Amino acid sequence: MPHRFSMGFRSVDGEGLIGLSWKAVAKIMAVPPTYVDLGKSAKDVFTKGYGFGLIKLDLKTKSENGLEFKSTGSANTETSKVSGALETKYKWAEHGLTFTEKWNTDNTLGTEITLEDQLAKGLKLTFDSSFSPNTGKKSGKIKSGYKREHINLGCDVHYDINGTAVHGAVVVGYEGWLAGYQMTFEAGKNRVTQSNFAVGYKTDEFQLHTNVNDGTEFGGSIYQKVNDKLETAVNLAWTAGNSNTRFGIAAKYQIDADASFSAKVNNSSLVGLGYTQTLKPGVKLTLSALLDGKNINAGGHKLGLGLEFEA
Numbered sequence: 207m208p209h210r211f212s213m214g215f216r217s218v219d220g221e222g223l224i225g226l227s228w229k230a231v232a233k234i235m236a237v238p239p240t241y242v243d244l245g246k247s248a249k250d251v252f253t254k255g256y257g258f259g260l261i262k263l264d265l266k267t268k269s270e271n272g273l274e275f276k277s278t279g280s281a282n283t284e285t286s287k288v289s290g291a292l293e294t295k296y297k298w299a300e301h302g303l304t305f306t307e308k309w310n311t312d313n314t315l316g317t318e319i320t321l322e323d324q325l326a327k328g329l330k331l332t333f334d335s336s337f338s339p340n341t342g343k344k345s346g347k348i349k350s351g352y353k354r355e356h357i358n359l360g361c362d363v364h365y366d367i368n369g370t371a372v373h374g375a376v377v378v379g380y381e382g383w384l385a386g387y388q389m390t391f392e393a394g395k396n397r398v399t400q401s402n403f404a405v406g407y408k409t410d411e412f413q414l415h416t417n418v419n420d421g422t423e424f425g426g427s428i429y430q431k432v433n434d435k436l437e438t439a440v441n442l443a444w445t446a447g448n449s450n451t452r453f454g455i456a457a458k459y460q461i462d463a464d465a466s467f468s469a470k471v472n473n474s475s476l477v478g479l480g481y482t483q484t485l486k487p488g489v490k491l492t493l494s495a496l497l498d499g500k501n502i503n504a505g506g507h508k509l510g511l512g513l514e515f516e517a
Contacts, residue, residue: 236355237328238379241386244404245415248427251439251456255468255480257510258496259283264514272297283509314338328354343367356380369394382407422446435460475499490514 239246262280269275274297279290291310297303302324308316316336323329332349345366352359362373370393377386384407390400406415413429425443432438442453456470456478468480480494492512498504 237353238356238358238377238384240351240358240360241375241377241388241402241404244377244384244386244406244417245413245427245429247413247437248415248429248439248441251429251437251458251468252441252454252470255458255466255482255492256470256478256494256496257492257512258478258494258508260510260512262510262512264512266514266516268517272299308336312338313340326352328352371399377404379408382409384408471499488516490516 259282260280261283263278265275265277267275274295276293276295277290279288281288289311291308293306293308295304295306298305302322304318304320304322306316306318306320308314308318314336315338316334318332318334320330320332322331325331330349330351330353332347334347334349336345337343343366345364347362347364349362350360356379358377358379360373360375364371364373372391372393373389374391375386375388377384379385384405386404388400388402388404389398391397392399400420402417402419404415404417406413408414411431414426415428416424416426418424423443423445425441427439427441429437429439437458439456440453442451444451452473454470454472456468458466458468460466464484466482468478468482470478475498477497477499478494479497480492482493483491485491490513492510492514494510494512496508496510498506
């Protein structure tokens with residue numbers, strides 16, 4: 207019998223009225239997500255399957271020796287700007303090492319080396335550097351993450367021409383409940399420049415997420431997996447001192463194994479529509495449109511087209 211979330215209703219298992227069914231938390235991830243992934247399921251319903259104003263092409267391949275290639279290209283239909291990126295990745299699994307090289311059309315070169323589960327179980331270390339030959343700009347990051355049951359820690363040190371910044375985050379979880387804190391300390395200013403809090407609740411079929419950023423930005427989201435084909439999400443946000451609340455609702459419907467339809471709308475009457483179709487194994491087509499509900503006849507709507515190849 208699949209787990210169900212119920213509040214004040216008779217359970218389908220016939221066990222009577224309950225305030226909150228603990229069966230909904232019977233299968234909880236032992237390791238909580240990172241701070242940036244809190245509320246990710248709701249974000250995915252709002253963002254995946256859309257590409258407004260873009261013509262995009264993605265290509266992913268993998269060689270026999272495990273070397274992965276990924277290239278992306280996109281053209282903005284409004285500005286006609288064309289951009290692209292190339293990434294190669296090699297995983298040395300027996301030693302927990304991953305080597306990544308990146309390049310983009312802004313002529314920025316990047317190198318990333320990741321070591322995971324070697325020095326300690328659950329510990330991940332990443333050394334990330336980037337260089338722009340055109341401007342001479344250099345930057346580097348040392349990222350660290352540690353995860354185990356009920357806790358997920360992260361600390362990154364970022365070096366660039368603006369100085370050194372330390373980014374830290376922690377998420378703790380227990381029986382589906384999650385709480386997290388994220389901060390940024392800038393050494394040049396000698397003070398904390400970012401301080402964010404988040405609280406949430408997560409099961410396989412239901413997720414609730416709330417956050418406060420710097421004490422002025424408030425937000426929240428709800429994700430509900432209605433059934434195997436339908437997912438829904440609601441988000442809202444407001445700023446202290448401003449009475450305007452921003453909110454939106456979104457849904458994704460899996461038509462069949464190869465096709466899905468997505469739709470969303472916000473309080474500004476912007477309507478987003480998306481359709482994704484797997485043409486054949488390894489080939490995926492995405493069509494999307496953004497409509498201004500207040501000015502349907504005025505034009506200015508955005509269309510998007512995406513093609514993804516994977517071999």
